[in-house]
Amino acid sequence: MDSERERAEDEWKSWQRGQVRNTLHLVSAAAQWILLLACLIYLGIDSLQPSTVRAHVQPISQSDKVLWTHIRYTGQSIKGVAVNLTAERGSIQIRNGSIMITCDGLYLVSLKGDIIFTDLEEKLLKLTLWKTDKTTSEVLWEQTVQDSSKAVNLTTVLFLFDQNNVTLQTSSNATIADLSFSLVFLGPFICSV
Structure with a gap:
């Protein structure tokens, strides 16, 4: 009876560790997507600014041409x-x-x-x-x-x-x-x- 209880407790602890690991993977993936979205928003906002404002941020050349x-x-x-x-x-x-x-x-x-x-x-x-x-x-x-x-x-x-x-x-x-x-x-x- 005690060995069955210990085995059940071990299975329960193993299942809990798996749930924690799955949660950590989910949090990590969500953080990566948020970071990617932030980068894309930053690049989008920068490209939408008028060239007079961007001139000091992105000195590509004298003429603000896209490469x-x-x-x-x-x-x-x-x-x-x-x-x-x-x-x-x-x-x-x-x-x-x-x-x-x-x-x-x-x-x-x-x-x-x-x-x-x-x-x-x-x-x-x-x-x-x-x-x-x-x-x-x-x-x-x-x-x-x-x-x-x-x-x-x-x-x-x-x-x-x-x-x-x-x-x-x-x-x-x-x-x-x-x-x-x-x-x-x-x-x-x-x-x-």
């Missing part, structure tokens, strides 16, 4: 070589297939397209967005594509620094179809433009 680029690409990619991106529109420079970052700050990134394997023996392929500077390279985002004709889709905000270059590479030879790649500077940090 952005939009790229459309269909073509071949070579294993380990940066995709030769060229800007369709926008004010951010692209040199040798690399997007040239000139402002420290937050960037909204959108990347959509289809990957078609050109080497039929390949079973998977990695599409990687790289950030490089004079001395280092770092992966910003990577998606593994397991089936040919697979769509890729990325929408995120990244913090990039002045003098960074952003490139796109594949781990195998492939055809990239209908790639749409946009990068928009959200600020409000200092630029070297």
Whole structure:
């Protein structure tokens, strides 16, 4: 009788610990969403202010232009070589297939397209967005594509620094179809433009 009572008490305590853990996870998730919402509201309010008020907060350049680029690409990619991106529109420079970052700050990134394997023996392929500077390279985002004709889709905000270059590479030879790649500077940090 005592062992059953102890077992029941142990189960009850275990259940209570699980409830506390679930509550902590819920509180943590709620706090993260509130912080994200606060950041988005801050960025929205800052972008809605008249340019005369924002001039001292966001010194992008003498003319208060928005830094952005939009790229459309269909073509071949070579294993380990940066995709030769060229800007369709926008004010951010692209040199040798690399997007040239000139402002420290937050960037909204959108990347959509289809990957078609050109080497039929390949079973998977990695599409990687790289950030490089004079001395280092770092992966910003990577998606593994397991089936040919697979769509890729990325929408995120990244913090990039002045003098960074952003490139796109594949781990195998492939055809990239209908790639749409946009990068928009959200600020409000200092630029070297």
